[in-house]
Amino acid sequence: GDNKNLFDVKYKVLLLGDTLVGKTSLQRFIAGKDFRTDIGATIGVDFINKIIPIEQSKINLQIWDTAGQRNFRTIGRGYYASTKAFVLVYDVTNMESFRLIEHFSQLIEKAGLDLERRYLVANKIDLIEDRKVDEELGQRFALRNSMAYFETSCKTGENIQDFFEQIASDLVRHN
Ligand code: GDP
Numbered sequence: 001g002d003n004k005n006l007f008d009v010k011y012k013v014l015l016l017g018d019t020l021v022g023k024t025s026l027q028r029f030i031a032g033k034d035f036r037t038d039i040g041a042t043i044g045v046d047f048i049n050k051i052i053p054i055e056q057s058k059i060n061l062q063i064w065d066t067a068g069q070r071n072f073r074t075i076g077r078g079y080y081a082s083t084k085a086f087v088l089v090y091d092v093t094n095m096e097s098f099r100l101i102e103h104f105s106q107l108i109e110k111a112g113l114d115l116e117r118r119y120l121v122a123n124k125i126d127l128i129e130d131r132k133v134d135e136e137l138g139q140r141f142a143l144r145n146s147m148a149y150f151e152t153s154c155k156t157g158e159n160i161q162d163f164f165e166q167i168a169s170d171l172v173r174h175n
Helices: 024-028 097-109 137-143 160-174
Strands: 009-016 044-054 057-065 083-091 117-123 148-151
Touching: 009 044, 009 160, 024 044, 024 057, 024 117, 044 160, 057 137, 057 160, 083 137, 083 160, 097 117, 097 137, 117 137, 117 160, 137 148, 137 160, 148 160
Parallel strands: 009 057, 009 083, 083 117, 117 148
Antiparallel strands: 044 057
């Protein structure tokens, strides 16, 4: 079809984070698919398109999953080069996944991409009893690294729509 009728501008958004933190689930939620507990770790890199209306424009967020790769060499330059927003995702029940955020943050800086927008997502906040990384720890990291901080749940859907709308509106304003 004629893509011109579907959206006005397209931005690439890259999800980074350890395996099993919920990157695929975030994509599934935003694509309107049901929450599933039986999805295994995804292989390779894949994306979904989400069109978000901002003011008079239709913004197409092309949301890429990196399937847990821990360096850009395995992801490939083509995947991150034109990225406008990096979303660093961790699982609040898994301290190691939070520690890895520092690593991903450094990767972005080393690749000279530190001027692109970055977001910190604390996922699985529905698992209150098992929570290991509290809100203060996440907030502090985000503040220190000039990132916006969001707490989400792919199970309840909490904050996910708001989060992607925020990205779309930030990108429209700054690009
Ligand atoms: P990925 O490897 O980062 O893509 O992680 P997945 O999206 O495959 O999720 C890994 C597992 O965590 C799956 O069993 C999901 O159902 C589960 N999961 C993802 N997000 C949430 C969440 O917000 N809450 C709960 N309770 N489980 C989640």
